[in-house]
Amino acid sequence: MQFLQPHSWREALEARAAHPGARPIFGGTDVMVDLNFGRKRPETVIDLTRVPEIREWNREDGLLRIGAGVTYTRAITELGNLLPGLAMASRTVGSPQIRNRGTIGGNLGSASPAGDALPPLYASHAVIEVASTRGTRRIPVGQFIIGPKRNVLEPDELIIAFIMPEAEGPQQYAKIGTRNAMVIAVCSFGLALHPESRSVGACIGSAGPTPIQPRDAENFIEDVIEEHDLWESRAEIPASALDRFGVLASEAAMPIDDVRGSADYRRHAVGVLARRTLTWAWNEHRGVAG
Template sequence: MTTPALTAPAFHRPADLADALAHLAEHPGAVPIAGGTDLMVAVNYRRARPEAMLDLTGLAELRAWSDEGDAIRIGSGVPYARIVAELATVLPGLAAASRTVGSPQIRNRGTLGGNLATASPAGDGHPPLLACGARITIASTAGTRTVAADAFFTGPKRSVLEPGELITAVTVPKAAGPQQFLKVGTRNAMVIAVCSFALSLDLDARRLGTGIGSAGPVPLRAREAERIDLPWADPRRFDDALAAEFGRRVAAAASPMDDVRGTADYRRHALAVCAARALRRVWAAAHTEGSGR
């Protein structure tokens, strides 16, 4: 039995963002491609066969980031390697997550915008965006809209993106305190997360931000954990029991399933351990001598 021949998809390389949006409006079935680290795997394994592709790699406006004062605006085409190299001091949680993405080759090609567009519950970039309160800019020929990261995901590999829309940027508040990202996988490198957890601590606002990955149909926050009563006025009262309660609340917020990478029970246990560890680390970092706090 011979394999039927496949027709190559149409390929359009826009001159600028306006051209890209106009093409998407005219051909809403066209699939945008930047790094191609997810899309081309699906194409090669014949899980996807787009009729047309829209090459975004030449759009300079999508491959730049800018300092907006209290936040960093990251173009959707900025690869993970640049987030690690250029933004680690102001966005340490996102940079830590970016370091865990695939191999060096994948980090050089893969983009934050592509990760969001794929909307996988296991996407490494998603938990830090939730923990930091990031906002996602979406454009079409009808205009531009902004969506909070925790309202972007609607289901496994589904999001609020409509036909003809394109993610153009992600705006991430600068770190107002220590941040952590922890990822559990079946090996140390080039691994899809069994579960992951991001934590952001803001001492001035007395606020925690959380993000859970690969433990539910969508990336999610642990809102009850964020409301835990921490000893802001007397940091020495922080203890392991408080960290363990925080971990319990994070695990309770998850909605994991059994799959080939791990069981639901293991994911809950791992999240509890990761969350407690992350809270101890950010609390210690925020209150060590010389921290200015």
């Protein structure tokens, strides 16, 4: 096994070009488990922890551009006010030890449907920036992840950053696990209200081959809000509409039975989480606690 440690983005892309398919490593939460358990042994590993460019985040054309090497801990401490949904999701990731090392770029690279950072990215329509020595391209997150643990990254490409708008309204993230900490999601739900564009972004995690945007649920609730002029009036969303939002989210899920939970349970829980997160977010929009 070859170990490469580029010190700049340029070097990283050259290393990846010279060793197509080389496995990038940052926080090690996936790569090291494979190595320690003797499951996969890549021929080449590229350590990205020394590449300063991917550890930065900044504002660009009114959007946030966040380096793939920003850790969950930093997402909480540095981005908590700008991207509360992502911060909430990051808080549910593992332990302080894991959050200090694990990165959102890693979640994108692994493309696990259970990746906690992914639903908030979908709910705010994030765009992923990938690059190779051939050039740079930007891909909406929903098109970037195409299957369980599959993304559209070419063998010579690396993820450099993701781009998403600063929160302009309340955001929520909720996740089911069978204990009260340190769990991989049985299922999860991310939600973002976008009052300026008068839209609602939602995403189901860990209940399908990829994170799933429940379009029908989004459309339905957007219509309800429009219908009753709720963005401006900030009145309550009728309980029946909240329920219906949950049902539609639940119907959008494509869960399987596995060791962490049954498909039926996942489908049910997605509905409950959808209803609750929307309730909390809307209450916040209204300026009501809860």
